[in-house]
Amino acid sequence: MRGTSKYRLGGPDDPLVIRIMKRKGLSEIPFYRKDSPKSEKFDVNAVMQRWKLYTPRRDGAVDAKRREGDDPSHISALIKAKALALGGSDVGFAALTPIMINVDSEFSLRSIVSVIIAEDYGKVLQGALAIEKEAFEVYVECARVSTELAAYIRDLGFPAIADHNGTGDIQAIPALYACGMGELGKHGSLIHPEFGAGYRPGFVITDAPVTADAPNIFGVQRTCENCRICEQNCPPAAIRSSDDFIVTEGVKRWRVDTAACYEASRFRDEYCHICVDVCPYNHKVNRDPDRTAIFKAFMKKRKKAGYRTPAWFIEDEESVLGTEPNILD
Numbered sequence: 001m002r003g004t005s006k007y008r009l010g011g012p013d014d015p016l017v018i019r020i021m022k023r024k025g026l027s028e029i030p031f032y033r034k035d036s037p038k039s040e041k042f043d044v045n046a047v048m049q050r051w052k053l054y055t056p057r058r059d060g061a062v063d064a065k066r067r068e069g070d071d072p073s074h075i076s077a078l079i080k081a082k083a084l085a086l087g088g089s090d091v092g093f094a095a096l097t098p099i100m101i102n103v104d105s106e107f108s109l110r111s112i113v114s115v116i117i118a119e120d121y122g123k124v125l126q127g128a129l130a131i132e133k134e135a136f137e138v139y140v141e142c143a144r145v146s147t148e149l150a151a152y153i154r155d156l157g158f159p160a161i162a163d164h165n166g167t168g169d170i171q172a173i174p175a176l177y178a179c180g181m182g183e184l185g186k187h188g189s190l191i192h193p194e195f196g197a198g199y200r201p202g203f204v205i206t207d208a209p210v211t212a213d214a215p216n217i218f219g220v221q222r223t224c225e226n227c228r229i230c231e232q233n234c235p236p237a238a239i240r241s242s243d244d245f246i247v248t249e250g251v252k253r254w255r256v257d258t259a260a261c262y263e264a265s266r267f268r269d270e271y272c273h274i275c276v277d278v279c280p281y282n283h284k285v286n287r288d289p290d291r292t293a294i295f296k297a298f299m300k301k302r303k304k305a306g307y308r309t310p311a312w313f314i315e316d317e318e319s320v321l322g323t324e325p326n327i328l329d
């Protein structure tokens with residue numbers, strides 16, 4: 001099956017980010033600069049190398065003697081239990097379709113497993129660098145978990161190939177949506193009922209017989225019609241209004257101005273994750289009292305910052321707002 005999704009290369013190889021860099025007359029992208037002010041505390045390039053180390057192990061030999069039969073509910077239960085035991089936070093299954101695959105990629109396998117790993121929401125109170133470290137470390141975990149899960153499925157007797165940041169053949173949003181991981185929010189990320197959009201994904205493409213999940217519709221897009229929190233907190237106003245959307249394969253997608261987002265998320269030293277962290281779905285469905293307390297404390301900081309914030313989006317915002325230890329520690 002050939003992929004049909006247009007895609008952008010991630011990280012510093014993204015053509016859009018390179019175009020902006022040239023337009024600005026820069027020779028490097030500030031976020032990935034090796035001598036940036038943050039590099040003494042956190043080496044983002046070294047972490048990216050760590051997830052790439054998993055790439056050669058994404059595929060391997062399949063155990064010829066199937067130990068567990070071909071019953072989809074049994075095989076699905078085994079894979080789900082293994083994914084959770086490896087450190088996954090939630091797991092779902094779907095039939096693989098062309099829109100889930102990048103246009104230059106091709107798979108002959110028929111199903112996809114999505115495994116997500118939640119980020120520690122408490123990091124939002126410790127400033128942008130703590131959030132960035134958490135996000136990148138969770139990406140490494142996604143590479144590890146998807147790689148080990150693919151190996152497990154091959155040991156069950158079925159072909160299985162891992163996909164993660166170090167491989168990049170799968171389009172996360174359509175795969176996660178079909179696997180029942182949640183609904184697409186106005187900020188462009190898929191919202192899970194328990195973790196909001198505060199998680200990172202890994203995938204396994206496989207021929208194991210699995211029971212497909214259904215999309216998980218729990219009212220997000222209805223809420224987004226009237227909620228403007230991410231819009232009002234996005235520093236470069238990259239998130240558009242409720243009536244600026246397109247529909248792809250029946251799914252509403254609000255437009256996000258990616259070039260504008262990059263001003264805040266690639267052309268500063270610090271990471272931007274604000275739209276995800278201000279979303280009420282961090283606590284709205286799970287009603288977790290700890291997450292609710294973190295959300296309220298974080299929104300107090302956003303208010304102190306003036307919500308959208310620029311002049312021009314204060315670098316090292318925590319030096320202005322102060323950091324708070326995780327209030328649950």
Ligand code: SF4
Binds near residue numbers: 235236260
């Ligand atoms: S990451 Fe930051 S700049 Fe980008 S859309 Fe979200 S809030 Fe806006």
Ligand code: SF4
Binds near residue numbers: 185229281
């Ligand atoms: S902050 Fe509001 S508008 Fe934005 S994704 Fe979350 S619910 Fe939707």
